[in-house]
Amino acid sequence: MHNNLFQSLHSPIGAGAAFAIGLEGTGGGFMLENDYVPEQDIFIGYREEQCVSLLPFYKKGQKTGKESYTQEEDSGEIKVESIAPDKISRTFGYGTDTFRTEDIEFSITSRFNQLPDIEKHNPVAQGILSGEYYEDIKRKVLPVVVGKLVIDNRLGDNDKEGIFAISGNTRKIFLQQETKGRYAGYRSADGYGFAVDNRGGTITEISDFDFPSLYRKTLPACLVLGPMSGILFQVPKGEKVEVDMVFGWFKEHETTEGLHRYKYLYTDYFNSLLEVFDYGFSQKDYLWVEALEADKKVLESELTEDQKILVNQAAKSYYVSSMLFSEGNQVRWVMNEGSFLMMNTFDLIIDHMFFDLRYHGWVLRNQLAYYVKEYSYYDQCGISFSHDQGVRNLFAPQGHSSYEIPNTKDCFSYMTQEELCNWIITASIYVHQQQDIAFAMDMKDVIKDSLASMMKRDGDEALLDGIMDVDSSRCGTGAEITTYDSLDESLGQARRNIYMAVKCFASYLGLVSLIEAVLEGIGEIDDQEAGKREMFVEAFNQLRKQAEAQALLGARTINGFVGEDGTFPAIVKEGNETMIIPIVEGVIYPFYAGMDDWLLKQPETVALLNHLRGHIDVILTKGKCLFDDGGWKLSATSVNSWMSKIFLCQHIVEKILDMDMDMREANKAHVKWWIVNCPTNPGIDQVFDGHQEERGFHYPRAVTNTLWW
Template structure:
């Protein structure tokens, strides 16, 4: 089986039931920067009455040391019994993953986890009923145990060892269901008749008590749901994996999860998840069908599924003190809130699935996280970190006086807001564009001011850098991608923005501004074309002809195309970029030895989200063939996510020579959704 952790995540709950990487590396995580690191148990008795079990390999066999502290002083206590639980080896288990269902099968055990996909209606505009279901903070599971060949009841159990520092394990009960949970935050519940709960220090402790497994006992961090399957039967037990935070969690502006309107606590979540199990699952499967991913290759399906689940695992749908919805995509392990250079990369996915969340983020950025420097308007890198809102007009990230990581991204974030707005507008909301005409004009003016030579390219730094230099979203890469001034990557993005502003401002009647935008777009093309070297490649920095070569110079074509610009209307540009890409890939300058794409020829740090987007550009817009080379790259990229140890971080972005080294547990991989826009077999 694949050993990659998957964030089985509700939508907007900043939560996931993470599972897949052998060992205690998954579990029910809520609001965390990484996997919960819990023991998760999915176990079936070896034979009826044997008292020994095999389980999916998602736990460590260590005994809980809390038990030893209780028993502190007793000398001569017998050693703990040999563990009754054995982990299945990875090669004994078959696993199949798609964006909704992750299924493990081994002998009599079949365990499938189902996560939401599909409608996420805008609060206030959709019937409450649809919103109520969409925001349910739960994922579903089916635990099937086959005792058709047995002659006595076969026992099985699921459960986990909680890791909340503030609360203990408990029984979570309601009409028609029972479950085990941790405090007010997480629970696993079932409506399977006859299921029993047990709480204790560890598996030997719980299973060793044959008399009254856990009846009322409450010590220890391990909670189990225990099932018995009668002989001759194959039973499927339904599970709801539930998450909940009741009250405000952001500061200083207080917001709480919007789902509290409908689901006031874990018990309510469990009741809804189990009562509406069939409907929910049918909806999610329909959404999976609607996604149209069936033509993707196995590696691409794997990466897209993983990326979608990690994206939702980072999302928060909140409401503010006035009941207005607030959408947050946390930045994976870093948990920065609505980082704008991620927003633009998420925009394709959000525009397809729930465009209102993109609008929600754009409007909050404009209202609270825009600012004006010497040149005009721009937007902060993010809105805060780990549920702490930054002071308005400031990000949690940017600092003056620097030339790399943590410097300002003023110029790029200006483009990112414009282009994300353009992606949103392309969903058809022309009224929104009209309402924001003054802002769009201010954005254009700010772009123009940052291009004092009228070259169509940003050539100055914001005064906020105070002696430092602006950077781009590629903050931890080398200068070739990290520097904003004269960046060819930003030049193409800027061209995409100018072209969209040209059309949009024209439509809004601001013809002079539109003309200037068009002029600068042409200048940008000119500057790019002028930079093409004798080998047909474009330098990363337009003013360093002998400098490094990078793949992402093509990235902006995706934004242009997806915001309505006919990229083939600039045949010289696309031809140049096609030549560039074929050259840097074909020559191996921007390849790793495994065939994976290397964003910059001078850095071993490569980012999957950006590779995905540039692959889309290559195939869909630059007619780079989807051939064996491309498949080899896919295999390399997928294998990076199947790393023997680092795949515990689920979908990760920053890969140093193919090993996740940062930006782990990360939402940005949904750039892969652009693959679904390609025509033909993939």
């Protein structure tokens, strides 16, 4: 491994929460609806006589706040040492993360499970408060991760005292007093905390400014003013002591504003953080098995070691952005856009889709339906959808986003065509993969309107070519952009963009798939309504023909733009000859929407796939779309590259276009970008020549690499 001390996140599902740990000299700690990863000092280790030895997850030499109260200087009797990184091994798994020295071991889990369709079958909403299904949901929405601290003193010469503490906590309630000795640890008034089982009475709670201040006192002593809080436990010479820990989160009241005032769904199952701790300890063994089974699946996969690092880090960076809400009988799944905190950004939903289908495909239906209900709109061409549904837990007004504004041609303009494509493609893949014909039937009018809107955006009916030509009237004097809003116009401009052209082609095939699902549903209409059934069949058969014709027209048009060197220009008919990788992005979607047989039988689409192979073969060279280290460069004219899209396009090149390419150098470069060049930023997407100046930025989108295994 290039570097084993980089920041990573460990999250429950649907709680907007994580515990961050892993980066030398920085710390991490509790996250709850955070934009950036915190830098709370984390102290893990032991005291042996007058020396405190700690894993290096804290900032050295920083002020502790004590100087505001007293000018007393430390006596120097207690020495605090940070264990050198080369003395620490790390086992970085999919479901677990473990740090080891010769006498310390700290492990923590991340949650991954098959989350049932709570929207359709919510036991609490149905008045079911017991039973196997109720307990299954309760376990899976439980807002905890579990940890274990081991101090091994079997070869030691002296007694040791185990330490676990976190700084930056000024609003804390100590658990020994609150639980009458059952637990030790603390909970913050801000909704998080950790607990250890103290029924044996062997744990000492602490709170102080620093270790020299702490050890001058007669313990136990909790100076509530001190920002450093945690526990101590005795490890006699010749013994090994393990301490199980539960890290939990709980927000009791409504946490959103705007169109909805939602509470977290876990509040339907728990009334307090103490109840969360209780259930967490009762399910401790289950949670470890869950995490270790997640580890095993990746370990036994055919992924290379570099790919495993990328897959594990991407997955661990996902659920901190997940929020599962309830309001009466309603359930709402919201994914924040990482540190940006925009809610259910549609550009990300389509990239998260493959990961969601692995674990909880129903959340796609939930997001798609709410987009139709609350965040669709009609412009001069017809239906489309907003970029997002709000920001920082504030739902935007209906039909609007927190991001898009008129009269601009760059970042923050409208993404009307792209979001229309995103709804169509996501819906088509969801319906096909989940075989949810009922959803397609519910959306049949939206499907019909989406086809009409797609064709209107193609421009004059007499000049249709399958490619977007018309900017939304919402743009005013501006112009539409794509999801690649921070790149140059080779990927940022929507109109006549070759990336968008292939995505529109995929959208027409997505519409064919959706229409076929509607026709299947129509076929099940009762015989007593045979006349209505025949009318629907005729109408939707005609729509299917239109969508197929537009797909073929788009393929022919795109094929016509291939140059003599075998590459496509980024912007057609506008003189922009820049070479881009994401032209291939759109071709994955028909394969997951059940349109692969159709696609592979049409001369136009077979030719398109061949042209894309030729394009990639030419551009994937250093000086064009590869950086000097072998990492992928999405656009030949921009040093800004996005990890999520790189991972997606790698899969497409290897598995959809079936190109035999050696990805080892690229994967090694991408690992270095993340854990050496950007170690403070778990899952960061946007990197500049493999670097990023941000600190503590987190992002969920890189789970596109779930396609690799």
